[in-house]
Amino acid sequence: MSNSLLFIPDISGYTQFVQTTEVAHSQHVIAELLEILIKANTQKLRLAEVEGDALFFYKDGEVPSQEKLLAQIETMFTAFYSHLKLLEKNRVCPCNACATAPNLQLKIIAHCGELQFITVQNKSKPFGQVVIEAHRLLKNSISSNNYVLLSEDLSNVIGIPYHYKSQLFDFSTNGDVYDGKNIRYSFSEMDKKKLKLTSYETPYEVQFTGSPGLVIEKDYKVPAQELLEYITNYSYRHHWVKGVDEFEYNPEEVTRLGTEHVCVIDGKRLNFTTVTKTVQSGHLVYGEYTTDIPVIDSIHQFYIIIPTSENSCSLIMELYPQAKSIFKKIMLHLVMKRAFRKSIKVSLNNLESYINSK
Structure with missing residues (x-):
């Protein structure tokens, strides 16, 4: 069987965000951000599940090239932080949910392996050890909440060096033990200043020279x-x-x-x-x-x-x-x-x- 891609964008700070802010507005903000990430899917990844504050994508029987995968990662980070910039710039509501939304961060976990599927209510979903590993990687020892993580298996498949560097990415290697198995990975923190965020004007602020009627x-x-x-x-x-x-x-x-x-x-x-x-x-x-x-x-x-x-x-x-x-x-x-x-x-x-x- 051929390798499949597993791709999980996860909104960091969600639990604290919901616990310490107005629930209704925080839910709306998270829903908007998840929609933004879904729209930023340029590689035709299939959405298996919306997992609270995360999205579980996969590409069955195919792993995009190094160039396409890194471009997909950059696109999602750019879309995510551009939308947070919009929320901050055009905010009307002073509540904690709206005021602290710009503090949310994004991490993306990417893994690959042979997928199995299980059918639940006539819907086929990814299943098996490789799916468990991808989700285990969300709980890692990286101190940042703003990064992309590529498993060693995926790095080997796409041929990316462990210490790959570019204008945007600066990968380091690390590893953690899950269920008695050491899983190695490379990760790169994402510098928002290096992303080409969408520039937003504020055309909705008006001024009047006279008194109200x-x-x-x-x-x-x-x-x-x-x-x-x-x-x-x-x-x-x-x-x-x-x-x-x-x-x-x-x-x-x-x-x-x-x-x-x-x-x-x-x-x-x-x-x-x-x-x-x-x-x-x-x-x-x-x-x-x-x-x-x-x-x-x-x-x-x-x-x-x-x-x-x-x-x-x-x-x-x-x-x-x-x-x-x-x-x-x-x-x-x-x-x-x-x-x-x-x-x-x-x-x-x-x-x-x-x-x-x-």
């Missing part, structure tokens, strides 16, 4: 960060926003700059994008922007939350509507502002009632 304030007996969660978590919106028939959003995504959602009102779809603006230190801010509201050209609306005590805060709602034509300006002044104020006040009262019910 409408300001509404309300006090809440809830911690500021908790109020932000009620506002930014779209799964809560239908409980308090007035007049919306349906909300469409990605439930697996933590809200951040650039996040999009849709409000459906009387069959009309209003597309919103998450934006932000500069506020005073200690204040929390969440903003939305749309060009789909009838009569006016666009509107920015911001929720600015000011902590007043450990368990209370003030919310300032600011609206910046834009109308270019004279007709639209007249309509905005005579009708729309009054309608906005009435609708928002009802929604903010609904929000208070919903929070109290929780």
Whole structure:
């Protein structure tokens, strides 16, 4: 039988991340990162299992060449750390899960050998000693949590020297004893500075030269960060926003700059994008922007939350509507502002009632 590749990207720091942060947001972050790693699969590896914070890939009866394997490893590390950079740059939520996500790291274990398969619920899965060895290698004596590990068996098959060096990789040899068997391997820590990470701009931060067209304030007996969660978590919106028939959003995504959602009102779809603006230190801010509201050209609306005590805060709602034509300006002044104020006040009262019910 021919050799097969076993390939396990594992997110380091996951256990501590989940135990010390908000569970829901940490789960969303990990799910996003796993999706990123799956999309970065350029070698047509088969996904055998999602194992919590890790992915178990394999390539049956084939081991990619040294060049292709190293390129696959570089691609996954680049995609992973580029996404963490995006999460850090476009973060809206101040919770521990979102704030500490950039501290997560990645390790990749690669091994090879003769695969066996077992069928469970009509699905064939890799099985046998080589699979056990690959997973044993996740528990090694390497002090870093940011590296790639190639088993000695794999290194021999692809012909990579034990102390291979390149601009990105700098391999060293090591070994550990598993079930009485010494398994040798080579490993290289990954220097994020040497990866060509995707460059992200922040086009969602806006500035205004004038005052808001409408300001509404309300006090809440809830911690500021908790109020932000009620506002930014779209799964809560239908409980308090007035007049919306349906909300469409990605439930697996933590809200951040650039996040999009849709409000459906009387069959009309209003597309919103998450934006932000500069506020005073200690204040929390969440903003939305749309060009789909009838009569006016666009509107920015911001929720600015000011902590007043450990368990209370003030919310300032600011609206910046834009109308270019004279007709639209007249309509905005005579009708729309009054309608906005009435609708928002009802929604903010609904929000208070919903929070109290929780």
